[in-house]
Amino acid sequence: MKSVGYAWLLESLQLSAFPLRRPAKVQPVTRIKWIGETLAVPASIAPAADDLLAHLLFGLKHEGINLAILAQALPRIPAAALEAELAKAPNGIYLRKACFLREAFTGEPLHQHAPVRGTFVPLFDPAAYVTLPGERNSRWRVEFNGIGTLEYCATVERTPEVVALLEHGILARAQDFIQSLPAAMMDRAINWAYLHETQDSFAIEKESPSEDKSRKFIQLLRQAHERLPLSEDYLVALQNATLSNPFDRAGAFRHEQNHLASGLQGSAGVTYVPPSPDLCRELMTQLMVLANDAPARIDPLVAAGVISFGFVFLHPFMDGNGRLSRFLIHQTLCRAGALQHGLLLPVSVAMKREERLYLETLQEFSRPAREFWDVRWIDHGQFAFEFTGDPAIYRFWDATAGVRFTLEMAKRALEVELREETAFLQNFDMAMRAVNDSYDVRGSDLATLVMMCLTNNGTVSKNRRKQFLYSVQPEVFDYIEQVCRALLSEQQGEQPVDD
Known part of the structure; x- marks a missing residue:
């Protein structure tokens, strides 16, 4: 043909x-x-x-x-x-x-x-593209x-999936949901979101953050509500705050070629090569201008997807790019004024659950881009890189898949992660009150048992019964199970309401 x-x-x-x-x-x-x-x-x-x-x-x-x-x-x-x-x-x-x-x-x-x-x-048909x-x-x-601009431009097609997700009104629903909670419950749900967003963003990078790392990253997430504009200095400061190894901390956008690699030996293990340092710095300037302007002019979640995936494909630092790319989703939403009352959509929690889909979305760009690089293995960890393509592949890119994934994860972050955690907290409070009304149990012991029972489908395990054998009466274990099972059964029987 x-x-x-x-x-x-x-x-x-x-x-x-x-x-x-x-x-x-x-x-x-x-x-x-x-x-x-x-x-x-x-x-x-x-x-x-x-x-x-x-x-x-x-x-x-x-x-x-x-x-x-x-x-x-x-x-x-x-x-x-x-x-x-x-x-x-x-x-x-x-x-x-x-x-x-x-x-x-x-x-x-x-x-x-x-x-x-x-x-x-x-130039772009508004019926076919987000413009x-x-x-x-x-x-x-x-x-x-x-x-x-015509120096750096992302395209987002109005596919049926993207249109349906945009019409769902995810950010408005998130704001309505969090405001519907009692003040104390709102604070606890938001605190949970910050903690788990941090843990799962590190987990995607196969890291387990120390308490100090977690605290610093949570501080960064909270500071996003200050709506600071993106600049090289600001991004460098963010990158430094997420890394503990002083040798990995940057002073500016990279001046050397970096790459991503799998476990394979030699050049076959190089899975993605971002643009050369000079082109990267030029396009990062364009991306930052877009990030400071677009959130107020298009749907903030579309802007968040473009900025987050655009950042990770440019890879402006030698390390820490993945975490920063996910942070930029939150930063973009805050800059647009789309998240009030300190709200955070735990998109990294959703991404961790959909890690395979996340990788596939990244590979829609990284795999074809890799074809335009001639990579020669020199020694362990050392390669020679020759770009055989045209800068246009990095300058003009299709962000549809990244935006669709960002919208899907934001929807899941609200309708699964936040709602499930809020339901868990509500069940926890009711179970604690019910047991406290009938038995005298040390508060820390009761909190541990109720939490474990709720996460174990209404069962206090044999190991927990042995652990608390000499501090909790035997009948209390059975009563905790009875209360938790009733709450879980009632929760499962509730039909979700499309608000």
């Missing part, structure tokens, strides 16, 4: 870009339509095999905006070819978009035979409304 549009550009020009998820192909159809994950195109309307501009305009019209491909393909189109088409159709929407982007990517002005007329057109309020270019009457 002959490729069309972006797929043709990718193959014919041998561009550096990730494989297309939905390529256009010539197929025996009578009209352009989707067949599975392929855009089927009738042979009668497919661009000619050697018409670069026609394939590019086809992609713009039927496949949306792929800046990584456009940034590499447009400079290959002679200015004369675009100017000839302008003479025929000076107000063509997709031609105007192509001219606007070519001038932006090359700095070479195109000759207009007549001024462009008509209304401004958005920012645009900046207008009066020369081509095109509005750039991407998430970022």
